[in-house]
Amino acid sequence: MKTIEEIRQKLGEDADYLLDHTCEKIPKEKITVPGPGTPENFINSDRNTRVLGSISRLYDHGTLGNTGYLNILPIDQGIEHTAAISFYKNPDYFDPENIVKLAIEGGCNGVASTFGVLGLHARKYAHRIPFIVKINHNELLTYPNNYDQILYGNIKEAWNMGATAVGATIYFGSEESSRQIQEIANAFEEAHQLGMATILWCYARNSAFQTNEADYHTSADITGQANHLGVTIKADIIKQKLPETNFGFKNIKFGKFSDEMYESLTTDHPIDLCRLQVANCFMGKIGLINSGGGSQGESDLVEAVKTAVINKRAGGSGLIMGRKAFQRPLKEGVELLRSVQEVYLEKNITVA
Known part of the structure; x- marks a missing residue:
């Protein structure tokens, strides 16, 4: 177990900036903070008892079990980014069984992947680690690329393989978003009827969101609104x-915004920006997990720990990290996953 001093060392010159920050715009007292009772956030909801069991199974599994935090391994890049570019650094992951093994060895709460990957080894592993079946994907073989999330199977298939949850992506802001919202809202309702939990990848996608000045696909206001639409379905x-x-809405000049809105809700501190994302998830009653991002090589471990600190201190519920872990040897991938988990286990790293 790493100590707070070791985590501070990894953060380097950012340590005080991240670990000593206090959120004042949306204070900690306003949000639902993750903890051992997190699944109880749904007790008064319309989720049936089997869904409550599935949510609890996710939160209770792995190294972070019963802490209120999640570390999920997602590997669907074989479709989303093409298999060769995703797996050439470690060809072992062309074999679906190694994907599941990494999640188990890494102590993850669950493994998220495709119908094909999880279905091929469901009898061997579905009872050993929660399966999260990703039901839609963007594929890059269509030329020219059209960047649309399309369904690759149905909810009953996921249920039949013993999945604990289903996952889906919506490209909010895209031309196809209206269809995707309706498709996934219906799919999530069916998943709930069958007792599975639901996880939504809430990605902003529109060429107008990227200007000469900035890329607003990761703007706190736009991603926050995407989150709010996600919890709505x-x-x-x-x-x-x-x-x-x-300032995505303000600088692109669309949607509804005001200067007072920005001034009252957040600052430019990364923890405050992430806190706005948490607020849009019904003030933390729906867990926010941030993605670990792409692999950059030697800096991956430091970046992963930094992302975990920001998410935890903002009131988020964990990380979902794939490429940083699987684009390296198994032992190194497991070490990276464990380092992220240690941030959430460290009691001296508190919600800001």
Whole structure:
């Protein structure tokens, strides 16, 4: 177990900036903070008892079991980014069984992947680690690429393989978003009827969101609104990219915004920006997990720990991290996953 001093060492010159910050715009007392009782947030909801059991199974499994935090391994890049570019650094992951093994060895709460990956080894592993079946994907073989999330199977298939949850992506802001919202809202309702939990990848996607000045796909205001739409269609967990900027609505000049809105809700501190994402998840009653991002090589471990600290201190519920873990040898991937988990286990790293 790493100590707070070791985590501070990894954060380097950012240690005080991240570990000593206090959120004043949306204070800690306003949000639902993750903890051992997190699944009880749904006790008064319309989720049936089997859904409550599935949510509890996710939160109770792995190294972070019964802490209120999640560390999920997602590997669907074989479709989303093409298999060769995703797995050439470690060809072992062309074999689906190694994906599940990494999640188990890494102490993850669950493994998220495709119908094909999880279905091939469901009898061997579905009872050993929660399966999260990703039901839709963007594929890059269509030329020119059209960037649309399409369904690859149905909810009953996921249920038949013993899945604990289903996951889906919506490209909010895209031309296809209206169809995707309706498809996934219906799919999530069916998943709930069958007793599975639901996780939504709430990604902003529109060429107008990227200007000469900034890329607002990771703007706190736009991603926060995507989260709010996600919890509206009853996602039990929201997956979102860590915010890197703000003022997307204002600078692109669309949607509804005011200067007072920005001044009252957040600052430019990364923990405050992430706190706005948490607020949009019904003030933390729906867990926010941030993505670990792509692999950059030697800096991956430091970046993963930094992301975990920001998410935890903002009131988030954990990380969902794939490429940083699987694009390296198994032992190193497990070490990286464990280092992230140690941030959430460290009692001296508190919600800001």
